[in-house]
Amino acid sequence: MKKEVMALALALAVAGGMIGTALGQDNLQGTPTASASDTQTVADINFLPGNRIDVSPSNGNVDLTLQSGLESVVDDEAMSIDFVFGSLSGSISAEIVDARRGGTSRSLEQLLDLLSDDDGSGDVDGMQLFLCEDVASFSDGNCQALMADDFSAVQSVQVLDAGDVVLGDASPLLGFDGSDNYRKEGGPAQSLKLGAKTIGNGPSEAFDDLAIDLVFTITGSN
Amino acid sequence: MIHRRLTNYVAAALALSVLGVVGAQATPVTSQQLDAEDRVTSASDTVTADVTYQFVNSVTIGTGEVGGLTIAGADTFASVDAGSISYSFANDATELYAEIIEVNGAAYSPTDNDLSAWWKDDQNHLEFGIGPTGMTDADDFNNLTNGEIASLFPASASVGNSGRTQGVGLVRLDSKGDGDAFVFERNGTPTEDLNEGAGGQRTEAFRYYIAQRGDGPDAGFGNDDTSESTDAMSVTVQFTVAPRQ
Numbered sequence: 001m002k003k004e005v006m007a008l009a010l011a012l013a014v015a016g017g018m019i020g021t022a023l024g025q026d027n028l029q030g031t032p033t034a035s036a037s038d039t040q041t042v043a044d045i046n047f048l049p050g051n052r053i054d055v056s057p058s059n060g061n062v063d064l065t066l067q068s069g070l071e072s073v074v075d076d077e078a079m080s081i082d083f084v085f086g087s088l089s090g091s092i093s094a095e096i097v098d099a100r101r102g103g104t105s106r107s108l109e110q111l112l113d114l115l116s117d118d119d120g121s122g123d124v125d126g127m128q129l130f131l132c133e134d135v136a137s138f139s140d141g142n143c144q145a146l147m148a149d150d151f152s153a154v155q156s157v158q159v160l161d162a163g164d165v166v167l168g169d170a171s172p173l174l175g176f177d178g179s180d181n182y183r184k185e186g187g188p189a190q191s192l193k194l195g196a197k198t199i200g201n202g203p204s205e206a207f208d209d210l211a212i213d214l215v216f217t218i219t220g221s222n
Numbered sequence: 223m224i225h226r227r228l229t230n231y232v233a234a235a236l237a238l239s240v241l242g243v244v245g246a247q248a249t250p251v252t253s254q255q256l257d258a259e260d261r262v263t264s265a266s267d268t269v270t271a272d273v274t275y276q277f278v279n280s281v282t283i284g285t286g287e288v289g290g291l292t293i294a295g296a297d298t299f300a301s302v303d304a305g306s307i308s309y310s311f312a313n314d315a316t317e318l319y320a321e322i323i324e325v326n327g328a329a330y331s332p333t334d335n336d337l338s339a340w341w342k343d344d345q346n347h348l349e350f351g352i353g354p355t356g357m358t359d360a361d362d363f364n365n366l367t368n369g370e371i372a373s374l375f376p377a378s379a380s381v382g383n384s385g386r387t388q389g390v391g392l393v394r395l396d397s398k399g400d401g402d403a404f405v406f407e408r409n410g411t412p413t414e415d416l417n418e419g420a421g422g423q424r425t426e427a428f429r430y431y432i433a434q435r436g437d438g439p440d441a442g443f444g445n446d447d448t449s450e451s452t453d454a455m456s457v458t459v460q461f462t463v464a465p466r467q
Contacts, residue, residue: 055267062271068310068423069280079269086262097268115275127275194271201308201423208274219264 048183050086053218055079058191062214066127066196068206072138078191083218085162085182090220091172094131094192095156096146098213108154111212116151117204124150125200129212131157131173134191143195144173146214151199160190162220277422279316279463281309289456291432292444293348299360301353301431309396309463310423317466318396320352322374324458330390336455337375337388339443344386346436350375350457352395355427363431371431374459397466 058080066073083092099111106114116126128151132143144157158172162182174190181187194214285305293300309318323329325336340348351373357363363371377391444454 051262051265053265053267055269057269062269063274064271065274065276067276067278067280069278069282069308075271129273194273196273198423201425202310203275204422206275206277206422208276210273212271212273213268214271215266215268217264217266221261221263 048086049084049185050183051090051218051220052082052084052185053092053216054082055216062194064129064194064196066198066202068198068202070198072195072197074132074135074138074143074195075193078134078193080189080191081159081216082189083160083178083181084185084187085178085218085220087220088162088179088182090162090178090218092159092161092178092216092218093156094146094159094214094216096129096154096212097215100211101207102209111210112147112151112154114205114207114210115147115203116199117201118151123200125202125204126151126198127203128197128199130195130197131159131214132193132195133173134193138195138197143197149199159192159216277310277312279310279312279465280423281307281318281461281463283307283461288430291350291430293432293434293438298434299363299431301357301359301363301429303355304352304428304430306425306427307461308423308425309461311463315466316397316463317394318461318463319392319394320372320374320459320461321377321392322350322390322457323460324456326453326455327458332389337390337457339441339455340375340439341388342437342439346438346440347376347386347388348438349373349431349433349435351393351431353429353431355429357429357431360433363433375457392462395461 056079058078062075062077062079064073064075081092096108096111099106099108101110101114115129116124118124128149129146130138130143131146132138135142145155146157147154160174160178161172162178173192283305284307288302288304290302291300311318322337328336330337340350351371353363353366353371357366357371372393372395374393375390376386376388377393378386378389
């Protein structure tokens with residue numbers, strides 16, 4: 001008897017659920033206030049990511065050393081740049097935005113003063129910083145300066161353009177078409193290195209406690 | 223007792239039935255509105271780099287070979303542009319010096335070398351050395367003071383002709399605090415005052431000279447456009463940056 005009653009209870013529970021889901025069907029409603037519903041499909045929904053950038057040292061810290069007597073140097077370690085263009089007229093640029101000496105913040109003017117030596121003769125010596133392709137040695141064709149060669153100001157480097165940018169005389173550091181990274185993740189990442197060149201006799205002061213912040217910015221609007 | 227159990231079972235069945243209806247119709251919630259994000263027209267990321275500049279001992283000569291020193295006839299002095307030298311000191315206990323290491327392409331030997339052709343005695347010989355860029359003729363040379371030229375042959379610390387000996391050796395060109403050294407200067411600033419800690423790099427232009435002392439050596443050498451000409455001579459000078467001895 002107990003089994004029969006349990007079976008009846010289970011059947012009633014299932015029936016109750018079926019009644020709940022059956023409400024709103026195209027039948028004469030016995031009860032005007034019963035709930036009703038219908039469905040509509042919204043098709044062709046798209047999310048195309050855009051204007052994302054992630055830069056990291058490929059292996060450890062970015063650490064550049066130039067010695068007196070050397071003409072130029074390129075860092076051993078590369079920076080990896082992962083990015084997504086939101087627009088085919090987009091671009092990526094880089095520039096030095098901050099500096100610290102021994103952990104204490106320094107202005108960009110103080111950074112340029114540290115890196116240079118003006119002997120008053122009209123020529124300015126110093127250590128000029130560059131952004132370079134992922135190459136083993138420095139060359140003017142593979143690197144672009146992050147500061148003027150007279151150390152008067154920092155300057156932005158045009159790193160990479162998406163497919164449709166026309167910049168006139170300015171050529172980006174990486175000359176390839178960035179359209180493989182257009183509106184989708186998983187496009188090829190790029191590698192860059194920090195480099196330096198001695199101008200004249202280099203800086204007048206040695207230092208090993210300087211840190212700079214290099215900001216990479218991706219821009220573009222559909 | 224059986225009735226009580228039956229009643230319990232029926233109540234459970236009814237409860238399950240109601241739950242079945244309710245389960246098919248969840249209670250709606252009221253959504254909370256969040257403003258749309260600003261358009262992402264740009265994004266950025268930052269990487270920090272440690273930058274180091276280090277003074278080390280180094281020396282580089284801009285021109286591998288220079289030539290054209292001739293004393294002929296009534297002349298007693300000649301000089302030639304040597305180009306420039308770039309050198310750096312790791313610290314202020316460092317020196318730059320030079321010496322002749324080859325004569326006519328052969329390593330210099332104190333007992334067997336062609337520089338004997340430059341020497342008669344301490345009063346009569348050829349002097350060869352380094353001087354500043356303004357030293358173009360004998361008058362310029364004579365206006366220089368001790369410490370502005372470096373005689374590489376004879377390489378002697380003596381002042382004046384007497385006491386000179388035939389020979390080569392290390393001749394100091396730049397050293398902190400040594401007023402007698404031939405100090406490369408930039409805008410009147412010697413190396414010891416050039417950089418903080420006295421380390422640093424500098425580039426200097428200079429000239430080589432030869433000067434006839436007395437009557438010079440007995441025999442001449444070199445091309446005199448006659449059938450008795452001999453070969454011109456050559457010397458190789460080595461420049462070294464090293465900790466002060």
